[in-house]
Amino acid sequence: MKYVYEYAPGLSREELLSRSLDTMVKLIDLTQALAAAHDLNSIMEIVRHGARDLTGADGATYVLREGDFCFYADEDAIQPLWKGSRFPMRDCVSGWAMEHHQTVVIPDIYKDDRVPHAAYEPTFVRSMAVVPIRSDNPLGAIGCYWSAQHEASPFQVRLLQILANTAAIAMENIHYELELASKAGLLEKAFESTLLSISRMIDLRDAYTSGHQRRVGLIARHIGESLGYLPDHCQALYWAGIVHDVGKIAIPAEILSKPARLTEIEFKLIQGHPETGYEILRDVDMPFPIADIVRQHHERLDGSGYPQGLSGTKILQEAQILAVADVFEAMVSHRPYRPALGYEASLSELQAHRGTCYDAQSVDALVCLVRDGFTLPD
Ligand SMILES: [Fe+2]
CATH class of the missing domain: 1.10.3210.10 (Hypothetical protein af1432)
Structure with a gap:
């Protein structure tokens, strides 16, 4: 309850309980949707909508790690951000979150040295919270952005972390599914080649x-x-x-x-x-x-x-x-x-x-x- 209180101060106990229940239902729905997702685009769509819905942020990005680069693969925001762009890991906050395996909360981007201010000046962004997708060897990061100064509460951060952890499992599942399908495909090809070889033996006779x-x-x-x-x-x-x-x-x-x-x-x-x-x-x-x-x-x-x-x-x-x-x-x-x-x-x-x-x-x-x-x- 501590987190709920921090997230929405000034509400009555009943209102807090109702809001808390509502948030839990949303989280369960998101978890079920991610469990049923069979491709990366579906995962990113679920997460970018879910991140904004859970935190009330003005924008959310889905960042993928590509070697030493951060690829801003998807976004959902009141104005365009960086969808389709790649930045070196060391030049963006998502990269910092992934390299340090840590959540980043920045109430005012212009007072934080980790933020490349020039990249943010054309955007609406004034504050942000970024969580790595998978804490051990991160696959990417989820970013949430606000147009005003805002310090993401521990409750909001926790919600984002749960979403990121679930997204990580969904991404791993897809990876294993593809691996299994590829191995099954190779086995099937080998099996068919064997049958065709047998077939040719008869043809030769x-x-x-x-x-x-x-x-x-x-x-x-x-x-x-x-x-x-x-x-x-x-x-x-x-x-x-x-x-x-x-x-x-x-x-x-x-x-x-x-x-x-x-x-x-x-x-x-x-x-x-x-x-x-x-x-x-x-x-x-x-x-x-x-x-x-x-x-x-x-x-x-x-x-x-x-x-x-x-x-x-x-x-x-x-x-x-x-x-x-x-x-x-x-x-x-x-x-x-x-x-x-x-x-x-x-x-x-x-x-x-x-x-x-x-x-x-x-x-x-x-x-x-x-x-x-x-x-x-x-
Ligand atoms: Fe026959």
């Missing part, structure tokens, strides 16, 4: 279907997007696509690229590739069941597929999407034993088995994609 898996991945991702799948889920469809034939690694290359009709034994060998793919991928830790999707990409809704002869909803939705993408890519591509079918003929073939062999929604989505101009890369 069968020149006729080179690029097939990558294109199937692209089609599957597009179908997923059309069906409203979330971005991570669409990415998983792409990954499943680029490795869906990895099991062919176990099939002799001469069978894979045989330009004539396969014997029954050869066909049985080919039919084993989804299961082999599953065996290769099942221990890879992935957020989506990519091994199962790969295992089921030759299953058909009516149970006529392989290797397990699954039917209907027993087949994963993602595997049904992959099946449509796989069949379409194969049909529109040239093979040594038959010419490419063309987009329209391939879609007609899929539509002829829509809902019996192939998932109706996926076929419809692909038809719409092609009608809208979707074409496959080489």
Whole structure:
């Protein structure tokens, strides 16, 4: 209560309590807003408004430390101050507050040697209070300015310090979030590179279907997007696509690229590739069941597929999407034993088995994609 009394002398006890409660509510609101902020601009906007609102100051600045310089990144004031300017640390009060890890209260700027008077003469500022953002190794400073002589009270200073401490935590959170996102992005890139390398190994063994898996991945991702799948889920469809034939690694290359009709034994060998793919991928830790999707990409809704002869909803939705993408890519591509079918003929073939062999929604989505101009890369 001591601080409240200092801040607003002459008020009744009830008025002081009411004002105190009001200030606490504002602080809680500001803390919640800062906790929810996900970028620096939002933090600065919350702080510059909050600093003026809490102290009744005529202006507030948000200063960032940039090496040996103070960058006046944001401000909220009755007249322009220094937004966008940089000053050497030793030439401004914010720099002094950061270097000394101390709050600065100056009732009259023209009676304090720490103030570069020339920089203040064009402004309305007559008095100020500056608090460092984070006392240990400050990230910046919050400045409050008044147009008249005014000695910021301990209560006002305390409010600014609480605001600065909360802003520091919010800035640190953003830093960690960016760091985590960057590390996650690098890991995802490394993971995708590995899958693409595996994909190319299969391409090398069968020149006729080179690029097939990558294109199937692209089609599957597009179908997923059309069906409203979330971005991570669409990415998983792409990954499943680029490795869906990895099991062919176990099939002799001469069978894979045989330009004539396969014997029954050869066909049985080919039919084993989804299961082999599953065996290769099942221990890879992935957020989506990519091994199962790969295992089921030759299953058909009516149970006529392989290797397990699954039917209907027993087949994963993602595997049904992959099946449509796989069949379409194969049909529109040239093979040594038959010419490419063309987009329209391939879609007609899929539509002829829509809902019996192939998932109706996926076929419809692909038809719409092609009608809208979707074409496959080489
Ligand atoms: Fe396959």
